[in-house]
Amino acid sequence: MSTSLHHRAIEHLGARIVAGQLPAGHVMLGEHLEEELRVSRSVVREAVRVLQSLGLVETIKRVGIRVLPASRWNPFDPLVIRWRLAGDGRGAQLRSLAELRAAVEPVAAELAAANAPAELRRELVETSHAMRDAGHAGDVPRFLELDIHFHSLLLTGSGNEMFANLVGQVAETLTGRTVHGLMPDRPGEAALQWHLDVADAIAAGDARMARESSDRIMRHTIAEMEPTWRDQPRVFVPLGRS
Incomplete structure (x- = not known):
């Protein structure tokens, strides 16, 4: 996995969530993120895992990747x-x-x-x-x-x-x-x-x-x-x- 692609995916999604461009409750699909970011599924999966660890998103089976409210984020990260x-x-x-x-x-x-x-x-x-x-x-x-x-x-x-x-x-x-x-x-x-x-x-x-x-x-x-x-x-x- 390309470290630069992984980093770019995390920065792109994380910055947009924190800025409110992707508001709480917004649902993303992995395949759409692959197309948007022009990266592989493994890069998206790893980026989402990092964002989950920060409390920014959660994955819901058969729904997608949902953005969480600011009260769930890790403010110390x-x-x-x-x-x-x-x-x-x-x-x-x-x-x-x-x-x-x-x-x-x-x-x-x-x-x-x-x-x-x-x-x-x-x-x-x-x-x-x-x-x-x-x-x-x-x-x-x-x-x-x-x-x-x-x-x-x-x-x-x-x-x-x-x-x-x-x-x-x-x-x-x-x-x-x-x-x-x-x-x-x-x-x-x-x-x-x-x-x-x-x-x-x-x-x-x-x-x-x-x-x-x-x-x-x-x-x-x-x-x-x-x-x-x-x-x-x-x-x-x-x-x-x-």
Whole structure:
């Protein structure tokens, strides 16, 4: 099976579902998708399997492939996040992600100060200094790469495997903000310093300072991004959505 064909089929269908072009309840037939996408049945079958795992569709015997409502989607999956960030609901998705990070990352920083291995602490400090250099140089691709790595180290350094599993979501958030022009070409000096403060506090084992510095980063992020979601409604997921 061609990986590129498989990827194209997933992206084509997933992005259309998340954008609402294929609304909840819409039924697709496998043979029609084969013709539309010009791919084999095995490619369609595998693409549908992936979309099922994300909660976007379900297959019904003798009916077809039915699109599920947004309340059934997996909001933590990086693919769903990427598709949401590319659509009209970008602001609401950014708000949800920023609030999730604000709840988790300061605690992760506190835990990392208490638990992270020495090698990870050193790498975090090195990454924070490299971020400052890339930010001063206006090297956006390099800064994005380092920013993702910094926050990934922070989450994994907590020693909490559930926090560590948010690495993909944070990466999609930072990438999406950059791709869609929602990050400054040159980060503010205060934000760069706060990243240094987080790293230094974790390296020194200062849990309180690590948490406070991380909290400053997230509060600044929310204040900076708030205009993108100001008029977008919140999502209230019904209990027992599965």
